[in-house]
Amino acid sequence: MEHIEKSRFAHVGANAHDREAISRPSLTFTQDAMRRLWKNKVAIVCIVIILLLTVMSIFAPMFSKFDYREQHYGHINAPMGTVCDDESVAGYGHVHIFGTDTLGRDIFTRIWMGGRVSLTIAIVSALVDLVLGSIYGGISGYFGGTLDIIMMRLLEIINGIPYLIIVILLMMILRPGMITIIIAYSLVGWIPMARLVRGQVVALKQQEYIAAAEAMGASPTRIIARHLLPNTLSVVIVRVTLSIPSAIFSEAYLSYIGLGIPLPMCSWGSLAQLGIENFRIYPSQLIIPAVCISLTMLAFNMFGDGLRDAFDPRLRR
Amino acid sequence: MLRYVIKRLVYAILTLFVLITLVFFMMRMLPGDPFIGDKAISPTAMANMNAKYGLDKPVIVQYLMYMGNCLRGDLGVSITYNRDVMGIISESFLVSADLGIRAIIFAVIVGILLGAVAAIKRGSAWDSFSMFVAMIGVSVPSFILGALLQYALGLQLRKVLGINLFPIQGWGTFKQTLLPAFALGLSSLATVSRLMRTSMLDVLNQDYIKTAKSKGLSQGKILWRHALRNAIMPVVTVMGPTVASVLTGTFVIESIFNIPGLGKYFVTSIKDLDYTMIGGTVVFYGGLLILCTLVVDLLYGFIDPRVKLEE
Numbered sequence: 333m334e335h336i337e338k339s340r341f342a343h344v345g346a347n348a349h350d351r352e353a354i355s356r357p358s359l360t361f362t363q364d365a366m367r368r369l370w371k372n373k374v375a376i377v378c379i380v381i382i383l384l385l386t387v388m389s390i391f392a393p394m395f396s397k398f399d400y401r402e403q404h405y406g407h408i409n410a411p412m413g414t415v416c417d418d419e420s421v422a423g424y425g426h427v428h429i430f431g432t433d434t435l436g437r438d439i440f441t442r443i444w445m446g447g448r449v450s451l452t453i454a455i456v457s458a459l460v461d462l463v464l465g466s467i468y469g470g471i472s473g474y475f476g477g478t479l480d481i482i483m484m485r486l487l488e489i490i491n492g493i494p495y496l497i498i499v500i501l502l503m504m505i506l507r508p509g510m511i512t513i514i515i516a517y518s519l520v521g522w523i524p525m526a527r528l529v530r531g532q533v534v535a536l537k538q539q540e541y542i543a544a545a546e547a548m549g550a551s552p553t554r555i556i557a558r559h560l561l562p563n564t565l566s567v568v569i570v571r572v573t574l575s576i577p578s579a580i581f582s583e584a585y586l587s588y589i590g591l592g593i594p595l596p597m598c599s600w601g602s603l604a605q606l607g608i609e610n611f612r613i614y615p616s617q618l619i620i621p622a623v624c625i626s627l628t629m630l631a632f633n634m635f636g637d638g639l640r641d642a643f644d645p646r647l648r649r
Numbered sequence: 650m651l652r653y654v655i656k657r658l659v660y661a662i663l664t665l666f667v668l669i670t671l672v673f674f675m676m677r678m679l680p681g682d683p684f685i686g687d688k689a690i691s692p693t694a695m696a697n698m699n700a701k702y703g704l705d706k707p708v709i710v711q712y713l714m715y716m717g718n719c720l721r722g723d724l725g726v727s728i729t730y731n732r733d734v735m736g737i738i739s740e741s742f743l744v745s746a747d748l749g750i751r752a753i754i755f756a757v758i759v760g761i762l763l764g765a766v767a768a769i770k771r772g773s774a775w776d777s778f779s780m781f782v783a784m785i786g787v788s789v790p791s792f793i794l795g796a797l798l799q800y801a802l803g804l805q806l807r808k809v810l811g812i813n814l815f816p817i818q819g820w821g822t823f824k825q826t827l828l829p830a831f832a833l834g835l836s837s838l839a840t841v842s843r844l845m846r847t848s849m850l851d852v853l854n855q856d857y858i859k860t861a862k863s864k865g866l867s868q869g870k871i872l873w874r875h876a877l878r879n880a881i882m883p884v885v886t887v888m889g890p891t892v893a894s895v896l897t898g899t900f901v902i903e904s905i906f907n908i909p910g911l912g913k914y915f916v917t918s919i920k921d922l923d924y925t926m927i928g929g930t931v932v933f934y935g936g937l938l939i940l941c942t943l944v945v946d947l948l949y950g951f952i953d954p955r956v957k958l959e960e
């Protein structure tokens with residue numbers, strides 16, 4: 333073996349400054365999650381689709397040459413891409429991109445008007461669902477005992493009141509319209525979420541890390557917000573993405589029995605319902621709103637999956 | 650356990666009491682009158698009708714009478730149909746429950762399988778397929794799905810095959826239950842499979858699955874004994890209220906497929922202001938809902954022995 337001279341080595345000594353230097357910038361949990369979300373191509377595409385649908389819903393009716401209420405008896409049920417040949421209307425010479433419906437109204441404009449209603453209902457109720465549902469479920473599940481029993485029975489009572497009675501009574505107090513439907517749905521829509529979170533919390537609170545947090549004197553608020561809710565996140569996100577179409581359909585269902593958005597306003601649900609009547613002759617009238625609903629649903633769902641992967645503490649590396 | 654169940658039953662009666670009281674006064678605030686319809690009615694006839702159904706007395710007296718009757722198990726006589734509410738409900742519930750049970754069995758078995766396989770083979774064709782089914786299930790409203798099924802399977806397939814494999818509407822034979830049960834079950838199936846997938850993914854990342862693997866347990870045993878059992882909790886939670894609402898029927902599916910179920914009364918009773926019928930449906934649905942959530946809570950302790958309900 334080769335003899336190594338001691339002189340070839342020099343003592344460098346500890347350099348406190350270098351040793352303590354942080355090689356990578358420190359990230360908070362949210363920053364880290366956002367960074368991972370950005371890397372997820374599918375999730376980014378989905379958020380772009382959602383933004384696109386939102387932007388179109390806001391601006392397309394403003395810039396469209398046709399009014400969503402305007403009826404052109406000249407060309408009823410026109411196929412997609414028909415040029416408007418009615419000289420008496422403002423849209424003369426412009427294209428009905430998605431054709432017209434049974435009353436000769438421009439479907440393109442109506443789709444984006446409907447998008448305003450459907451997307452607003454979807455997003456507001458998803459937020460209410462998320463906030464109210466997880467807080468209520470978290471408190472009920474964590475404290476348990478009599479409080480849990482009473483809080484859960486309260487949900488059963490709200491659930492037991494027929495939805496239609498709530499809607500009709502609200503419509504007596506407020507004007508029939510989008511806001512009333514949003515309030516009515518928000519009153520009952522968060523209940524499944526509360527149940528789901530409570531069910532998860534009941535199982536999670538027996539875990540050792542909760543006992544550890546309690547032993548260290550963490551307040552119940554902190555335990556619920558920092559330890560329990562993040563661990564229910566994966567289920568919560570799936571439920572939120574599922575609650576978005578259910579909110580859109582709850583409005584469609586109200587339209588189906590004649591309590592929805594007052595005519596001539598429309599929503600994707602009511603457009604789809606009109607489309608089903610003419611489905612065998614003019615399939616595009618059903619397919620277009622159905623595609624809009626499905627696209628929204630798909631985008632929210634895939635984005636939800638991306639969010640889940642980014643924010644789930646267990647998947648954090 | 651027994652103490653817990655008794656405690657819950659006492660609460661159940663209380664809940665039902667509050668629910669009936671609330672709905673009783675809420676439905677009285679609804680606009681309109683049960684007897685004013687298409688035909689004009691003379692004031693004398695109106696007074697007689699009101700007297701017959703006890704609607705001439707003060708609301709508070711009516712409430713006390715209704716509660717008294719409820720305690721004796723009498724839900725009154727329907728104003729619209731002039732028949733015993735109990736009779737109508739028990740008759741049509743049998744139909745709805747028959748259809749609902751088929752839909753639930755379909756949704757739970759297929760949904761759990763799809764979700765679990767999608768999670769185990771994450772990113773595979775199975776995963777995409779389960780996502781696709783879930784997508785259709787949640788993104789197509791039941792009234793569109795029902796009509797499309799009638800058109801594609803009921804009408805077009807019959808033209809192609811020459812036999813009536815899927816009758817479009819009606820009730821009574823096994824074949825007639827296929828389309829509505831599928832349409833009814835698909836949205837629950839979607840929810841079940843999505844929840845199952847995400848919760849299964851959570852569980853598969855847990856340490857006890859690694860332990861089970863390192864012990865040398867077979868794949869099947871790990872999935873069946875350790876993964877599935879822990880992952881099924883969210884599904885059980887959502888199935889509770891879903892079972893209650895699916896068993897009592899849905900207005901849309903029943904009206905599309907022309908099924909004499911209970912679902913239509915939830916809507917028509919309110920439209921017709923049939924007070925006794927509204928009360929009846931609320932008592933029945935509320936009772937079933939409370940029962941289902943009780944069963945779910947008991948199942949928690951059974952599925953996951955760590956859960957203690959009685960603290």
